[in-house]
Every structure is written in structure tokens, then in C-alpha cells.
Amino acid sequence: MATSVHPFERLGLGRVINAAGKMTYLGGSALSPTVAAAMAEAGRRYVDMAQLQRAAGRAIARLTGAEDATVTSCAASGLVAALAACLTGTDVGKIRRLPDTDGLERREVVLQKGHSVDFGMEIVQLVRMTGAIPVEVGSVNRTRPDQMASALGPRTAAVLHVVSHHAQQESMLDLRAVAHLAQARGIPVVVDAAAEVDLRAHLAAGATLVVYSGQKAVGAPTSGFVAGKASLVEACRLQELGICRPMKVGKEAIAGLLQALEEYVAAGEAALPQLLERRARHLAGALSETLAGAGLPHARVDIVSDETRPIPRVRLTIEPGHSPVDARALVRQLEAGNPSIRTRNHHVDSGIVLFDVRTLEDEQIDTVVQRVVDALSGKEPS
Numbered sequence: 001m002a003t004s005v006h007p008f009e010r011l012g013l014g015r016v017i018n019a020a021g022k023m024t025y026l027g028g029s030a031l032s033p034t035v036a037a038a039m040a041e042a043g044r045r046y047v048d049m050a051q052l053q054r055a056a057g058r059a060i061a062r063l064t065g066a067e068d069a070t071v072t073s074c075a076a077s078g079l080v081a082a083l084a085a086c087l088t089g090t091d092v093g094k095i096r097r098l099p100d101t102d103g104l105e106r107r108e109v110v111l112q113k114g115h116s117v118d119f120g121m122e123i124v125q126l127v128r129m130t131g132a133i134p135v136e137v138g139s140v141n142r143t144r145p146d147q148m149a150s151a152l153g154p155r156t157a158a159v160l161h162v163v164s165h166h167a168q169q170e171s172m173l174d175l176r177a178v179a180h181l182a183q184a185r186g187i188p189v190v191v192d193a194a195a196e197v198d199l200r201a202h203l204a205a206g207a208t209l210v211v212y213s214g215q216k217a218v219g220a221p222t223s224g225f226v227a228g229k230a231s232l233v234e235a236c237r238l239q240e241l242g243i244c245r246p247m248k249v250g251k252e253a254i255a256g257l258l259q260a261l262e263e264y265v266a267a268g269e270a271a272l273p274q275l276l277e278r279r280a281r282h283l284a285g286a287l288s289e290t291l292a293g294a295g296l297p298h299a300r301v302d303i304v305s306d307e308t309r310p311i312p313r314v315r316l317t318i319e320p321g322h323s324p325v326d327a328r329a330l331v332r333q334l335e336a337g338n339p340s341i342r343t344r345n346h347h348v349d350s351g352i353v354l355f356d357v358r359t360l361e362d363e364q365i366d367t368v369v370q371r372v373v374d375a376l377s378g379k380e381p382s
């Protein structure tokens with residue numbers, strides 16, 4: 001081995017304990033040794049990239065129940081490829097012209113207003129990158145079927161449907177309803193399922209193409225894939241002749257994604273859900289016991305599930321006014337210490353801090369508990 005010093009330490013970076021989840025800004029996933037080894041082995045050889053992409057696509061198609069699939073550099077680039085494919089089909093002349101969509105009859109991408117999310121960038125900008133025109137339907141908190149139906153017409157290239165905790169959950173049209181309306185008009189439905197855990201459900205519910213991140217639920221290196229209808233997947237691959245060339249994926253990520261997908265599917269069928277439940281109970285038990293022992297009864301602990309996915313999380317609720325350290329200050333202290341502890345902070349203004357146990361290691365739980373209790377007891381961070 002070239003060096004025993006970790007590359008992040010050579011750059012002077014401290015350790016991060018991740019209780020936030022599989023976040024792109026924290027590096028996605030920590031790879032299993034077997035996934036890391038698959039990447040290293042792939043990196044040591046030449047390969048015909050077109051053949052590798054097709055073979056990988058066939059393997060992913062088998063795992064997802066799709067006709068075909070293709071690997072991308074991340075979910076965002078997969079969405080660009082999928083929407084571009086809906087604009088151009090396999091017409092290379094059109095592919096080479098994007099993002100110029102002048103003269104294309106179908107250049108609108110319809111999405112529900114409650115799906116117009118910001119996942120780190122605004123999804124409508126991603127639509128515009130292809131040259132398509134985003135058309136938002138309904139209101140931020142409700143879409144009616146007739147609003148969707150009347151937005152779909154001869155100018156519609158695709159419907160973009162987002163399945164995510166980022167999207168509005170209540171009173172939106174679900175995928176089945178959207179697919180029903182779109183299919184009746186011959187319009188493809190592209191599903192953004194970047195962080196979702198079920199690799200088959202969205203195709204089964206009527207998605208024409210579905211897009212996932214590799215580095216989120218699946219535990220792969222930074223990567224993504226598009227799965228679904230064969231002719232549109234072929235059109236996705238062809239986008240590398242045009243706007244997807246700057247987003248291409250390397251052989252190492254393709255090999256890592258395939259290895260991770262195999263492990264993910266095997267673990268999902270075996271023990272992963274039980275492992276997460278057990279770890280969540282371990283953290284919740286240790287945290288509430290230590291808080292009680294430290295005389296902090298105004299911080300409550302329970303276990304909740306994600307809005308769209310069966311992911312257990314430990315919820316710490318700090319009643320305002322009872323503690324000198326509120327939820328926001330707690331998050332700041334956890335982040336500022338060494339190691340830096342990152343939490344899930346979507347509800348911090350309501351006094352709630354969430355701990356995602358998928359990314360925690362069992363050996364890190366004691367450190368997390370101690371640092372939370374120290375911070376809430378008013379001890380200075382170490």
C-alpha cells in the first residue's frame with residue numbers, strides 16, 4: 001500500500017460521524033470493503049466501455065424488473081439523460097442539438113408544483129438544462145386530476161414525478177394516478193426516486209423511466225442509474241454524444257455500483273431492516289437513559305420512520321425554554337466538535353434533531369450519546 005495515512009487526513013481534515021443519512025454533501029455512502037475492492041480491480045484494467053455499459057444495464061434490469069437500464073454519474077445526471085431521451089428519442093441529429101429545442105413539437109416537461117423541489121439544486125433548473133420548458137401544475141399543497149389532465153397535450157415531452165421526503169406528501173397525485181393519465185396520452189413518466197429504497201415499486205406503479213442515486217440507499221460510490229423502457233434507455237445512452245458527455249461515468253463507479261446493488265438486494269432480503277431497528281433501539285435506549293441520568297427530563301427520545309421510506313430514525317425533541325441549549329445550538333456544538341457529528345436537521349426549528357442509524361457504526365453510538373448529553377448539560381465541546 002502506498003500510504004498508511006488516510007487521504008482525508010493528509011489534507012488535514014478531521015473525522016466526521018454521520019448521523020444525518022446518505023447525504024451527497026457528506027460523501028454519499030461509506031463503501032463496504034467488497035465494493036471498494038470491485039472499484040479498485042475495475043480501475044486496473046481496460047475495458048470496452050460501451051460493452052461494459054450494456055452488460056451493467058442488463059444486470060440492473062434483472063434486479064429492478066426493468067426492460068433495460070444504464071449507469072450514470074449520479075441521479076441528477078440520470079434525470080438529465082432521461083428527460084433528454086424523452087425530447088429526442090434515438091434521433092442523433094436532435095441529440096446533438098440539445099439544449100436547443102427550437103422546432104421540437106414536444107418540449108414541455110410537466111410536474112406537480114409540490115414536486116418542484118430543491119435537493120441541493122432546483123429540479124426545474126435540471127429540466128431547463130435539457131432545453132425543455134418546465135410546466136408546473138396545481139398548487140404547492142394540492143394537485144387535482146383535471147389540472148394534470150389539462151396540462152398534458154401535444155407539446156408534452158414527459159411528466160416528471162418526484163418520490164422523496166423533499167416533495168409535498170399530502171394531496172398530490174400519486175404515481176399510479178399520474179401514470180394512468182399520461183399513459184392514456186402516450187406520454188412517458190420519468191420518476192426521480194434518487195434516495196428511495198425500493199428498486200421495483202415505481203416501475204411497477206407505472207413509471208416509464210425511474211432514476212436512482214447509487215450513493216444513497218444502495219451504498220454504492222457516487223453514481224446513478226436509469227431503468228425502464230428499452231427504447232428510452234437506449235436514447236439515454238446516446239445522450240453521451242451530446243449534453244451528457246460532461247457527466248459521463250467511469251468504469252470504477254460502474255463496477256462499484258453493480259457490486260453494491262448485489263449486496264443491497266441480498267441484505268434487503270436478509271437482515272438489513274432488523275439491523276437498523278436494532279441499532280435504532282440501541283441508540284434510543286442509551287440516549288434516553290443517559291439523559292435521565294444527567295437530569296435532563298425535558299429532552300425526549302423516540303423512534304420514528306421516514307415519510308416515504310421504511311427507515312427508522314431516533315428523534316430527540318427538546319422542549320423550548322427548559323434547556324439552556326436549544327436544538328439549533330445542540331446541532332452547532334455537535335458539528336463543531338472533533339469528531340464532527342452531523343445530524344438530520346430538517347425540523348430543528350421545532351426543537352427536533354433526528355439521528356439516521358444507517359450511516360452510524362455501532363462503535364460510534366457511545367460517542368454520539370456522550371456528546372449530546374454533554375452539550376445539553378452545558379459542557380463546552382471538546
Ligand SMILES: *Cc1c(COP(=O)(O)O)cnc(C)c1O
Pocket residue numbers: 024074075076077119162163164166192193194195212213214215223224
Ligand atoms: C439526492 C437527490 C437527487 C440528486 O441525486 P445525486 O445522485 O446527488 O445527483 C435528486 N433528487 C432527489 C429527490 C434527491 O434526494
